[in-house]
Amino acid sequence: MDFNSIDTEYLQLAMTGMTVVFAALTLIAVFIYSLPRVLAVIEGIFPTPPHQLPPENDEDERAAAVGFVLHHHRTQ
Amino acid sequence: MENFRQFFETTGFAYLEPGNVIMIVIGITFITLAIRKHYEPLLLVPIGMGIIVGNIPFSKDMQLGVDNQGAILVEDGRVLTKSVEDSDGTKSERVRSRPGSVLGYLYFGVSHGVFPPLIFLGIGAMTDFSTMLSNPKLVLLGAAAQIGVFLTFLGALSLGFQPEQAGAIGIIGGADGPTAIFLSAKLAPGLLGAIAIAAYSYMALVPVIQPPIMKLLTTKNERKIRMKPPREVSKAERIVFPIAAFLICTLLAPGALVLIGMLFFGNLLKECGVTERLAQTARTSMIDIVTILLGFSVGASTAARDFLQRESLSIFALGAVAFAIATAGGILFAKVMNLFLKEKINPLVGAAGVSAVPDSARVVEMVGLQEDSENHLLMHAMAPNVAGVLGSAVAAGIFWSALTN
Numbered sequence: 121m122d123f124n125s126i127d128t129e130y131l132q133l134a135m136t137g138m139t140v141v142f143a144a145l146t147l148i149a150v151f152i153y154s155l156p157r158v159l160a161v162i163e164g165i166f167p168t169p170p171h172q173l174p175p176e177n178d179e180d181e182r183a184a185a186v187g188f189v190l191h192h193h194r195t196q
Numbered sequence: 197m198e199n200f201r202q203f204f205e206t207t208g209f210a211y212l213e214p215g216n217v218i219m220i221v222i223g224i225t226f227i228t229l230a231i232r233k234h235y236e237p238l239l240l241v242p243i244g245m246g247i248i249v250g251n252i253p254f255s256k257d258m259q260l261g262v263d264n265q266g267a268i269l270v271e272d273g274r275v276l277t278k279s280v281e282d283s284d285g286t287k288s289e290r291v292r293s294r295p296g297s298v299l300g301y302l303y304f305g306v307s308h309g310v311f312p313p314l315i316f317l318g319i320g321a322m323t324d325f326s327t328m329l330s331n332p333k334l335v336l337l338g339a340a341a342q343i344g345v346f347l348t349f350l351g352a353l354s355l356g357f358q359p360e361q362a363g364a365i366g367i368i369g370g371a372d373g374p375t376a377i378f379l380s381a382k383l384a385p386g387l388l389g390a391i392a393i394a395a396y397s398y399m400a401l402v403p404v405i406q407p408p409i410m411k412l413l414t415t416k417n418e419r420k421i422r423m424k425p426p427r428e429v430s431k432a433e434r435i436v437f438p439i440a441a442f443l444i445c446t447l448l449a450p451g452a453l454v455l456i457g458m459l460f461f462g463n464l465l466k467e468c469g470v471t472e473r474l475a476q477t478a479r480t481s482m483i484d485i486v487t488i489l490l491g492f493s494v495g496a497s498t499a500a501r502d503f504l505q506r507e508s509l510s511i512f513a514l515g516a517v518a519f520a521i522a523t524a525g526g527i528l529f530a531k532v533m534n535l536f537l538k539e540k541i542n543p544l545v546g547a548a549g550v551s552a553v554p555d556s557a558r559v560v561e562m563v564g565l566q567e568d569s570e571n572h573l574l575m576h577a578m579a580p581n582v583a584g585v586l587g588s589a590v591a592a593g594i595f596w597s598a599l600t601n
Contacts, residue, residue: 126353130362135345137594144448144590145339145583148441152332152433155440159432 198512215500223247229400236400239373239491243396246495250299259294262497266296272335287444303493306388309381309394311456311490312374319374319460319585320438321475323553328579329433330426334545337584340529341549343559344369344522346512346590355510360384363595365511368395369518370588371402371552375455377494379592383599389498394515399552405516406547406559408522411416413527416542419567421542423576436465445590452593458584522550526580547579551584 204210230237232237254260269276269292276292305311328335349366357365364384367376368391378393380388398405411419438460446453465475526549534540544564549556557577564573 126350130350130353130359131286133594133598134350137591137598138343138346138596139307140448141342142336142339143585143592144445145335145587146443147448147584149332149335151440151444152329152335152437155329155433155436159430159436 206255208253213253213500214254215504215524216251217497219251219500219503220248222319223251229475235248235591236396237269238487239396240400242488242491243393243495244457246492247498248474248495249492250496250499253371260297260299261499262297262299262307262493264294264297264317265304265307266562267294267302268292269294275558287349299493299496302489303497306377306485306493306497307381307385309378311455311486312378312381313454314450314486315374315483315490316589317454317458317462318486319553320459320464321466321478322483323463323585324578324583325437325463325582326429326434328582329429329437331576331579334541334579335536335583336533337471337526337530337541337546337549337580338551338585338587340546341522341526341551341580342591344518344520344550345588347521348518349595351517352510352514355514357507357510358384360402360599361387362547364388364391364600365514366518366558367391367588367592367595368398368511368515369522370557370584370591371399371519371522371550372585372588373399374490375588375592377490378455381596382596383449386502387507387511389494389503390505391515393498393503395514397512398515398519399509399555402519402550402552402555403562404494405519406550407563408518409523410527410544410547410559410563411523415532416567418531418543419564420571421540422571423566423573424539426575431467431469435464438463438467447589449593449597451595451597452589453463455589455592459585459589519550523547523556526550526584541581542571542573542576545573545577547578549580549584549587551581551588553581553585554578556584557581 223246226240226247230240230244250262278292279287279291280290281287345366346369347366348369349362352362352365353359360383364376364380364387367379370376373392373395377388377392380391387475442456442460445456462475462478463469465478465518526546527543528546529549530541530543530546534543542564544560548560550556557574560577561572561574563574564571
């Protein structure tokens with residue numbers, strides 16, 4: 121392998137490419153981080169009508185209760 | 197006797213070379229690994245069978261191979277035509293053409309970069325970005341793993357490959373089969389077979405390649421780090437994300453337009469909630485059909501005379517280096533991030549920046565469980581895993597834009 125034979129143009133391409141990949145994913149990370157806050161502001165200006173809100177979901181609580189009862193039953 | 201000789205010259209035995217036999221054995225080996233060891237069976241069975249089909253020799257007159265996609269006949273620089281009488285009695289000139297072979301027509305989807313974006317559509321329709329949305333800093337690990345792509349690019353240049361070939365070889369480090377095939381078709385079609393086989397082989401070997409590197413670069417205590425469970429992500433976030441992320445990535449790297457566009461289109465079909473039928477088709481029937489055709493035609497393109505060259509060995513060696521550097525890059529960047537973070541990242545998760553979804557995330561889970569049987573890292577590892585898909589697609593777009601005249 122002869123790294124001295126590599127044209128500086130391609131070294132610059134590699135460095136630029138890595139920079140662009142990092143820039144793109146960093147921008148995405150920043151966008152994701154700010155997204156909940158932006159959506160909260162939009163929700164404040166344009167609130168979701170009550171009939172469009174999703175129904176209250178207590179599935180997790182029910183699953184936890186069933187799991188507790190089963191565990192209690194098996195350990196007795 | 198003469199009749200027998202003439203018949204013999206129409207058989208494949210007359211043109212069989214040692215290289216064909218070697219490739220047929222390789223194809224059988226792939227199929228055996230898929231069936232007995234369950235190494236990526238959905239890919240290795242079509243590729244293995246394609247290798248066997250593509251290495252059955254025939255006489256040149258039969259034009260059965262992938263390189264016969266049909267052609268317009270030309271003589272002395274002039275397109276040949278033939279006179280045809282239409283149903284109403286009028287005569288017209290039609291261009292004379294030679295029909296392509298079935299393998300050639302199937303290979304069209306590979307050689308013209310049609311199949312990989314369709315695969316990405318299906319991948320988008322089955323990918324859950326919520327782990328990435330719940331912990332955005334892990335996205336940077338997917339970026340860090342792409343160091344394998346660019347260092348392998350330089351390594352390939354130093355070995356004497358042309359820049360376009362080096363770019364296509366470097367993308368093996370992205371550990372993304374469709375992206376590797378897409379870029380090879382655009383930049384280095386002559387190396388497509390070797391690059392595709394190398395990329396898919398190493399993706400199947402992720403559980404073998406990654407763990408030693410992960411253990412070498414991390415301490416026992418680091419491997420035991422527990423991370424906070426991911427937060428709940430709202431439906432609105434999951435709908436807005438694919439559109440916004442597509443705009444960000446493609447405005448920075450327009451060469452990634454097709455791959456990333458299809459990836460996020462598929463994800464939008466899944467998340468919007470009103471196109472479940474389309475999403476279901478994209479992630480099941482459609483992706484299965486394209487996977488069959490892609491794998492089979494890539495395998496059929498690996499004819500011995502093109503595949504068994506010294507270049508192919510170099511490509512395989514560079515592919516292994518690419519995977520190793522990508523794994524190391526993700527892990528080391530996680531350790532650097534930990535210097536500045538209060539809530540530490542388990543560095544093993546960095547290895548999942550190699551975008552072999554979901555195998556490298558599963559490897560992280562497995563290695564993490566070896567140190568602490570209650571430390572489940574799978575969901576955390578999925579974040580850099582899917583980020584790595586974006587990173588490798590952006591890297592491919594950069595190479596395509598920069599290295600195409």
